[in-house]
Amino acid sequence: MLKEVQMSIKMEAALRDQFMAVAADRHRPAAQIIRDLMRLYIAENETPNALTAETLRKSERGEDVYSASNAADLFKQLGI
Template sequence: MAFTVSAEASGRHRPTAQIIRDLMRLYIAYRETPNALTAETILKGKQGEDVFHASSPSDLFKQLGI
């Protein structure tokens, strides 16, 4: 059985446009929420952990072992 926005909207007694807006809001919220590793990295950076100071890109790459 295929999912259609029109059928979903009808079943919920809501306009199709509102269902689409709701789906877009959910998608945007999902994309803005960092995954666990990114959230941990952001937190560490705010706490000053794992922060590198470099004089140039090549200096940074050298510190990172790249």
């Protein structure tokens, strides 16, 4: 069962008013938008994030692994 908790956030009145107006225009509860933003922030800042985790898995499988004699050689192989 979901346990609900309260959270308070200090912000400028104008920011709150703008946020609430946009939420109302989109017919979305402000609390749901905040939860979505929190989930997005967590996902983007997890260590390792999803992209890093997939890159590590590929490296372990030997995929997308490059050997280069120097930085210029590596950049050339990568096309950058």
